Amino acid sequence: MASSFTKATTYSLSSYIEITHSYHFVNHIFDTEVANLADLNKLYKRCLAIVDHSVYNLYGDKIKKYFKAYEIEFTIRSAYITEDDKSLEALQEVCSWITDFDILRQESVLAIGGGLVTDVVGFACAIYRRATRYIRIPTSLIGLIDASVSNRVAVNWNGMKNRLGGYHEPLHTIIDPTVLRTLLEAEIRNGIAEILKISSCTHIATFEALEQCGHTFIEKHFGHSKVIDQELVEVAETVVRQTIQSVLEVEVPNCREQCLDRVMYFGHTWSPVLELAVSPPLLHGHAISLDMCFSATLANQQGLLPNDQYMRFLDVLDLMKKGTSATIATRDRKLRAPVPTGTLGSHAILQTEDDDDELEATRASHKEVMKQQPRKGLGPDMNIAIRAEERVAQLQKSIGVSLSVYFLNS
Secondary structure (H helix, E strand, O other): OOOOOOOOOOOOOOOOOOOOOEEEEOOOOOOOOOOHHHHHOOOOOEEEEEEEHHHHHHHHHHHHHHHHHOOOEEEEEEEOOOOOOOOHHHHHHHHHHHHHHOOOOOOEEEEEEOHHHHHHHHHHHHHHHHOOEEEEEEOOHHHHHHHOOOOEEEEEEOOEEEEEEEEOOOOEEEEOHHHHHHOOHHHHHHHHHHHHHHHHHHOHHHHHHHHHHHHHHHHOHHHOOOOOOHHHHHHHHHHHHHHHHHHHHHHHHHOOOOOOOOHHHOOOOOHHHHHHHOOOOEOHHHHHHHHHHHHHHHHHHOOOOOHHHHHHHOOOOOOOHHHHHHHHHHOOOOOOEEEEEOOOOEEEEEOOOOOHHHHHHHHHHHHHHHOOOHHHHOOOOOEOHHHHHHHHHHHHHHHOOOHHHHHHOO
C-alpha cells in the first residue's frame, strides 16, 4: 500500500511565549516592616542572595536580619565584580554558587547590586539549566534607571564590552531610591549620564529637570542624604520613574533587538570600545558621556541640532574614533548612531556607512569646541579607581586607623 506521507525539504515553524516581569517601587526594601521581598520568597522559604561586596558591607547585617524576621533560610554570597572582573571567570563563580545552593527549577536567585552584579548574575541565570529565574534589586543609579530596565545580560570578553551575553528578563525588579543615600557623589554623577542619554532624545521635561536640579541631585543624593529633602525627593522620583518609563516604552516592543535602529544606542556607538581602552577602565557613565558629546557634535554639523541646543548639551570631551569599526560590524554595516535633534527631547538615527573623512572632520571640530568647556571637557572622577578608593576608606573605617599606620605596625 502506497504511503500518503510527503517528504518535505523545509519545515517552517513559529512559536511564541509570554514573558512577564514586574517593576515594584518600594522604599526601604530591607526594613523588616516592608514585606514585599519576603512575599516573593515565601513559597520555598529560602533564598540565595548574591550581593555586591560594597552593598554587603553597608547592608549585609540588615539583609540577614530581614530574612530572619520572616523565617526565610538564606545563603548570602558577597560578589566583588569590577569592570575588569566582569568576565567568564566571574560568570563561572556565580554558576558554582547556584550549584552549591542546589537551587530548584522554579526558585529564583536574588541579585542585589549595581549593573555589574546584576549583569553577571542575570547571565549566569540565563545559561544555568538554560533559564533560571531571578529577582534583582539595583543599588546604583545606573542600576535603577538602566541595567535594571534592560533584559540584556552579559560579560566582557577578549577586551570587548558585553560581547558574550543573552536576553533574560527577571521575574521581578525592585526599585528602591533610598539606596542612593550611600552612593559616592561620583557614582551619582556616573548614573546621571544614563538619564541624560534617554531624556535628551525622548523626554524634554526630564532633560530640563536635570538642567535645573542636576547639581543638587548629586550633592543631596536625589534628596536621600542625611537630611531628607522631601521636595527634592518628589522631583527626583519623578525623574527616575519617567526615565524608566521612557526606556521601557522604546525597549519592550524591541526586546530582542529585531530592529537595529535603537535610540538606546545613543552614547553607545563608540563607548563600548572606549570604556575598556584605558587602564583603569572608564566609569560607564563617563564613557557614554564622551560618546554622547561627540554624537551631539555630529548632529550639529549635519544640521540636526541647532547651535543653542548643542551648547546646552555639551559637557565632556572626545576620544571616539577607535570604536567605529566594531560598532558598524555589530549594527549590520551601518553606523546607526542615535543623535538628539531639534530642541532636544527628539532624535534621529544616522544611517551612514563608515566615512572616515566625515568623522575625522567632526572630530577636529569637536576638539576645538571642547577646549572652550570647563576643564577642557574632562569630567571629574572618570575611571573606576574611585571604587578602589572607596574600598580603602571602608577598610580604614573598619580597623579604625589609617592604612599607612596599619601597615607600619603590622
